[in-house]
Amino acid sequence: MHGRDLKPGDINAIMAPAGTESKKDLKNEIREDFLGRKVIIATARGKRPHEFAIVDKAHKVVPKEKCFFCPGNEHLTPPEIDRIETSPGKWLVRCFPNKFAATSTEFPNAYGNHEIIVDTPDHQNYLSDLSEENILAVLQMLRRRITAASTDPQIKSAIIFKNEGREAGASLEHTHWQIITLDFIPPLIKKESAYARKAKCSFCAAYEKEKATRIIDNQHLFAFCPYASRFHFETWIVPKRHVKSLVDLEKGELKAVAAALKRIFTKLEKTLNYPPYNMVFHTGPLDGTDFHFHIEILPKLSKWAGFEHGSGVIINALPPEEAALELRK
Numbered sequence: 142m143h144g145r146d147l148k149p150g151d152i153n154a155i156m157a158p159a160g161t162e163s164k165k166d167l168k169n170e171i172r173e174d175f176l177g178r179k180v181i182i183a184t185a186r187g188k189r190p191h192e193f194a195i196v197d198k199a200h201k202v203v204p205k206e207k208c209f210f211c212p213g214n215e216h217l218t219p220p221e222i223d224r225i226e227t228s229p230g231k232w233l234v235r236c237f238p239n240k241f242a243a244t245s246t247e248f249p250n251a252y253g254n255h256e257i258i259v260d261t262p263d264h265q266n267y268l269s270d271l272s273e274e275n276i277l278a279v280l281q282m283l284r285r286r287i288t289a290a291s292t293d294p295q296i297k298s299a300i301i302f303k304n305e306g307r308e309a310g311a312s313l314e315h316t317h318w319q320i321i322t323l324d325f326i327p328p329l330i331k332k333e334s335a336y337a338r339k340a341k342c343s344f345c346a347a348y349e350k351e352k353a354t355r356i357i358d359n360q361h362l363f364a365f366c367p368y369a370s371r372f373h374f375e376t377w378i379v380p381k382r383h384v385k386s387l388v389d390l391e392k393g394e395l396k397a398v399a400a401a402l403k404r405i406f407t408k409l410e411k412t413l414n415y416p417p418y419n420m421v422f423h424t425g426p427l428d429g430t431d432f433h434f435h436i437e438i439l440p441k442l443s444k445w446a447g448f449e450h451g452s453g454v455i456i457n458a459l460p461p462e463e464a465a466l467e468l469r470k
Contacts, residue, residue, distance in 0.1 A: 171454075174367060176329075178369060178455075179453070183458045203264075210235075219239075225282055238255065242254075253296060256286060258317060258320065268305070268316060268402065269407040280398060297323060298322065298325070298327060299323075306417025356405070360381075361380060366461035374442070378436040380394055398436070409440065413442065
């Protein structure tokens with residue numbers, strides 16, 4: 142097992158180190174991000190062990206010979222679109238249509254494409270197990286697919302995401318990514334675009350505003366746990382240069398993203414014992430509308446319940462300042 146086994150007491154040590162204030166002194170706080178999303182940072186709830194869905198590392202139980210995504214089983218997927226090889230006939234990254242597509246060019250009322258990108262031939266690997274070179278190859282494949290999507294004038298946006306673990310919506314064990322392209326621009330992307338077009342881009346401004354929760358700061362990008370985090374250990378990666386899309390990143394910037402993903406997931410998966418998560422690449426509209434590309438990593442360590450669904454306000458029991466401190470170690 143790669144990560145250390147966490148028990149409820151371990152996560153409490155992160156939440157409330159010995160010698161800190163007693164529970165009666167803890168104060169909850171309502172925070173709001175620049176998109177208008179409200180979060181209750183419920184520090185006083187931080188000692189409740191069931192706030193965290195910490196479990197042992199999920200063992201992958203599907204035999205390789207039955208896994209749709211393993212080498213030798215390429216015939217079990219729809220016809221391949223693209224691949225990156227390590228040697229002739231030996232793939233490292235592979236792309237093909239989703240067999241159960243949400244959008245398709247064959248759906249007149251749900252036009253687009255839905256593609257799968259398998260990021261490693263090794264069934265047992267998690268993202269933190271991949272080398273930076275392997276992650277870089279994945280990013281290069283994602284760029285190829287966005288570029289291909291932009292040639293269709295009907296396609297307006299591309300959503301790149303990765304679901305890991307059943308609690309995060311993954312239906313298959315073998316690590317993979319998905320891209321869904323749409324013939325419209327989703328409301329969230331429109332809203333983020335509006336904030337990117339302000340005289341002072343809100344994502345650029347985050348570099349100073351999120352100083353207290355920065356966990357990475359290098360020549361090309363910064364990463365932080367947002368002040369109004371909706372999830373325990375929520376982490377954003379933002380390029381310092383104002384770029385609209387993954388496609389616009391220069392070679393050094395792309396390598397920096399690969400290195401940041403490796404570093405962050407190594408820490409997250411070892412600290413939290415391979416938690417379920419969603420990761421979303423927020424990329425600008427394909428028509429060139431201004432945007433600030435960024436990545437959101439959203440661990441699924443607690444469940445949203447009636448209050449969250451009824452109000453749109455999220456309760457988060459882990460202050461992002463403490464999450465960032467743990468990730469900086």
